[in-house]
Amino acid sequence: MSNPLAKLREECQRQLEAATEAAYPGTTLPESKYSQPPDPKMGELASAVSFQLAKTLRQKPADIAVNIAKHVKKHGLVASAEAVNGYINFHADEGNYYKLVFETAAADLEYGYLKVDKPQKIMVEHTSANPIHPITIGHARNAITGACLANMLRLRGNQMRVDFLVNDMGRQVALATWGWTLLGKPEPDSATRGEIFIGNIYASTNVSMELLRVAKETKVAEEKGDVPMIAELQEEQEKFDNAAAELEKTAPKIYNALKAKIAAYPDPAAEIAKLNTAYENNDPETKKAVRRLVKICIDGFVQTMGELNIRYDSFDYESDLVWEHKADEVLDALKKTDFVERDQGALIFNCDSVANIYALKQRWGLAPNHPIPRLVLVRSDGTTLYTLRDMAYSIYKFGTGMDRVINVIGQEQALAQLQLRIALVALGKPEMGDNQLHFGYEFVKLPEGKMSGRLGRFVALNDVMDRSTELALEEVTKRTPDLPEAQRRDIARMVGIGAVKYALLSVDANKQVIFDWAKALNFETNSAPFVQYSHARCCNILIRAKERPAPDFSQLKDPKEREVAAAVANWPEVFAEAADVLKPGTITAYLNSLADKYNSFYSALRVLNAETPGLVGARLALVDAVRVVLHNGCAVLGIEAPERM
RNA sequence: GAGCCCGUAGCCCAGCGGAUAAGGCGUCGGCCUCCGAAGCCGGAGAGCGUGGGUUCGAAUCCCACCGGGCUCGCCA
Numbered sequence: 001m002s003n004p005l006a007k008l009r010e011e012c013q014r015q016l017e018a019a020t021e022a023a024y025p026g027t028t029l030p031e032s033k034y035s036q037p038p039d040p041k042m043g044e045l046a047s048a049v050s051f052q053l054a055k056t057l058r059q060k061p062a063d064i065a066v067n068i069a070k071h072v073k074k075h076g077l078v079a080s081a082e083a084v085n086g087y088i089n090f091h092a093d094e095g096n097y098y099k100l101v102f103e104t105a106a107a108d109l110e111y112g113y114l115k116v117d118k119p120q121k122i123m124v125e126h127t128s129a130n131p132i133h134p135i136t137i138g139h140a141r142n143a144i145t146g147a148c149l150a151n152m153l154r155l156r157g158n159q160m161r162v163d164f165l166v167n168d169m170g171r172q173v174a175l176a177t178w179g180w181t182l183l184g185k186p187e188p189d190s191a192t193r194g195e196i197f198i199g200n201i202y203a204s205t206n207v208s209m210e211l212l213r214v215a216k217e218t219k220v221a222e223e224k225g226d227v228p229m230i231a232e233l234q235e236e237q238e239k240f241d242n243a244a245a246e247l248e249k250t251a252p253k254i255y256n257a258l259k260a261k262i263a264a265y266p267d268p269a270a271e272i273a274k275l276n277t278a279y280e281n282n283d284p285e286t287k288k289a290v291r292r293l294v295k296i297c298i299d300g301f302v303q304t305m306g307e308l309n310i311r312y313d314s315f316d317y318e319s320d321l322v323w324e325h326k327a328d329e330v331l332d333a334l335k336k337t338d339f340v341e342r343d344q345g346a347l348i349f350n351c352d353s354v355a356n357i358y359a360l361k362q363r364w365g366l367a368p369n370h371p372i373p374r375l376v377l378v379r380s381d382g383t384t385l386y387t388l389r390d391m392a393y394s395i396y397k398f399g400t401g402m403d404r405v406i407n408v409i410g411q412e413q414a415l416a417q418l419q420l421r422i423a424l425v426a427l428g429k430p431e432m433g434d435n436q437l438h439f440g441y442e443f444v445k446l447p448e449g450k451m452s453g454r455l456g457r458f459v460a461l462n463d464v465m466d467r468s469t470e471l472a473l474e475e476v477t478k479r480t481p482d483l484p485e486a487q488r489r490d491i492a493r494m495v496g497i498g499a500v501k502y503a504l505l506s507v508d509a510n511k512q513v514i515f516d517w518a519k520a521l522n523f524e525t526n527s528a529p530f531v532q533y534s535h536a537r538c539c540n541i542l543i544r545a546k547e548r549p550a551p552d553f554s555q556l557k558d559p560k561e562r563e564v565a566a567a568v569a570n571w572p573e574v575f576a577e578a579a580d581v582l583k584p585g586t587i588t589a590y591l592n593s594l595a596d597k598y599n600s601f602y603s604a605l606r607v608l609n610a611e612t613p614g615l616v617g618a619r620l621a622l623v624d625a626v627r628v629v630l631h632n633g634c635a636v637l638g639i640e641a642p643e644r645m
Numbered sequence: 646g647a648g649c650c651c652g653u654a655g656c657c658c659a660g661c662g663g664a665u666a667a668g669g670c671g672u673c674g675g676c677c678u679c680c681g682a683a684g685c686c687g688g689a690g691a692g693c694g695u696g697g698g699u700u701c702g703a704a705u706c707c708c709a710c711c712g713g714g715c716u717c718g719c720c721a
Contacts, residue, residue, distance in 0.1 A: 348718060349718095371648060378719080381719085411714095415648085415716055440650085442714075508651095512651075516657085519657075524683065525683090526670090540680070600686090602680080
């Protein structure tokens with residue numbers, strides 16, 4: 001595996017050991033930590049051993065560093081060492097090191113994708129949006145992050161599988177199906193995305209029902225003279241009136257038809273409950289309707305996500321787990337443990353006592369006082385709750401042969417996810433509890449507050465993609481009018497979608513995001529287009545290079561070249577680290593800084609008409625190396641890097 | 646009330662035990678006879694919510710507090 005930095009580090013370590021022996025005979029070196037000096041001019045690698053040796057040698061770190069540094073000999077990749085502020089800074093031999101860095105990077109199309117020693121089978125479950133409304137920018141954060149995690153882990157050498165849980169058992173799906181049935185089960189026309197079509201039906205049904213309910217409750221409150229209640233209801237009324245007005249604009253036919261039809265039902269909620277129960281009982285007619293509605297939506301998801309180059313290996317229907325009695329089996333098994341009790345008619349799982357008996361808090365690094373509330377498995381009316389089905393789903397996931405399972409799910413479900421793992425232990429499957437990871441992330445909010453599918457208040461991913469791609473097309477057309485339109489559109493797609501992905505991936509998952517159009521559509525520094533542009537510049541030079549003279553890397557003397565070399569050398573370990581700690585943001589930050597350094601180099605130094613042929617060759621190798629790294633880095637994020645833009 | 650997450654320049658955001666706290670947006674001033682100005686160069690702007698503690702060394706670890714978000718048995 002090509003990792004020039006590791007090679008340099010090994011050689012530094014050898015020199016360091018020899019120098020320490022010379023300076024302080026008999027001293028055993030502690031495991032030495034290497035870092036990079038703040039300024040590459042100070043050297044390629046810095047050792048902090050002097051700080052660690054200070055105690056045993058009873059000397060100041062700065063003095064130790066000086067004593068060791070003066071014994072370091074020039075050898076191989078190592079040119080020299082100097083002591084600065086207690087650090088021992090190693091300078092690489094420019095000619096040898098640059099040759100190693102740039103040539104290995106340029107020659108290896110997989111450069112940077114360091115493989116793990118023990119590949120695993122890992123499932124990532126992500127997106128799993130309810131199949132009743134459009135994909136919002138919030139789901140997009142989930143999907144883009146999940147897809148990136150899967151990418152990173154796959155490129156790291158693991159065998160990946162990506163699943164989408166189709167949540168078709170909830171009241172929401174029943175509600176949408178009821179509305180859809182009232183309309184005569186229409187199909188969307190070919191121009192309308194399935195999830196947008198169903199989303200309008202869902203929101204219209206919900207808003208119509210809520211307005212009727214509020215009206216009814218207001219009447220009661222008025223009769224009773226309950227003033228605070230009347231005020232509260234008025235507020236609700238306003239909310240739904242706004243939503244209704246919006247729907248009358250965006251989907252007037254659907255909304256007005258549903259409003260009229262629903263008004264004829266004295267108790268719509270009962271109709272929905274009936275439908276829900278029928279579906280749970282696998283009633284053929286109901287099943288046909290629900291599954292069709294869900295499929296319309298899922299087909300839309302597949303198309304939308306496909307445009308983002310995000311794909312799934314399997315769509316797992318929650319209802320299948322119920323109909324195949326997987327949830328029942330889990331319930332029976334749990335009932336046989338000592339951890340389930342009946343309380344006011346409901347069946348309750350005692351998480352905390354499982355956690356204590358198996359010392360799970362300690363095992364999973366939770367605070368000893370971390371409270372784990374009990375979990376209701378079965379309602380007092382005998383119906384089951386989602387978490388029970390989720391337990392069955394986890395068992396299903398591991399049943400597909402996975403070593404690890406990663407669930408990309410909102411942070412708000414942290415407790416439920418923990419309870420789930422505890423249940424797996426209680427079921428006698430501790431390895432599942434241990435190897436299931438909840439990758440939580442904070443939600444995307446709008447400047448005006450939380451998004452709401454029920455109220456139709458959200459930013460749809462499709463809109464963001466459309467606007468972003470459109471903007472990109474304008475830019476591309478402005479800059480490269482000579483390209484044929486099809487190619488310009490293709491580039492605009494890569495740039496527009498890249499910008500959206502980059503914007504979402506660059507913010508750490510546990511930070512809240514307030515959606516900002518300007519940020520999502522940023523095409524300047526610290527954006528995907530900035531990185532892509534740098535890549536296109538690399539490609540352009542390489543295309544223009546008529547020939548590649550033999551490189552003389554010792555002629556690369558400029559600090560800007562050194563900075564680029566250092567960044568290129570870092571890539572493999574940046575990638576490995578990002579994949580291991582599941583932090584896509586590390587990669588966006590890295591790409592931005594590499595592109596930044598490359599652009600400085602680009603504007604200050606000539607490549608094609610450099611002073612000597614040897615220098616031309618060396619700089620071409622540098623450009624080629626940067627090209628590979630930018631390309632591979634983008635690929636990890638699921639971003640394409642065009643050669644022209 | 647309890648638990649988890651977040652709190653870094655006007656705004657956004659990186660760094661999470663080590664060398665002068667990194668970028669971006671915005672702002673001010675420069676750069677296209679030269680490989681693409683989606684670019685480059687330079688200026689101003691924070692000492693990392695507050696107060697303690699651990700350490701040779703803390704934005705990073707520990708404790709307390711403050712502010713915001715989320716969650717806490719019959720939603721998913």
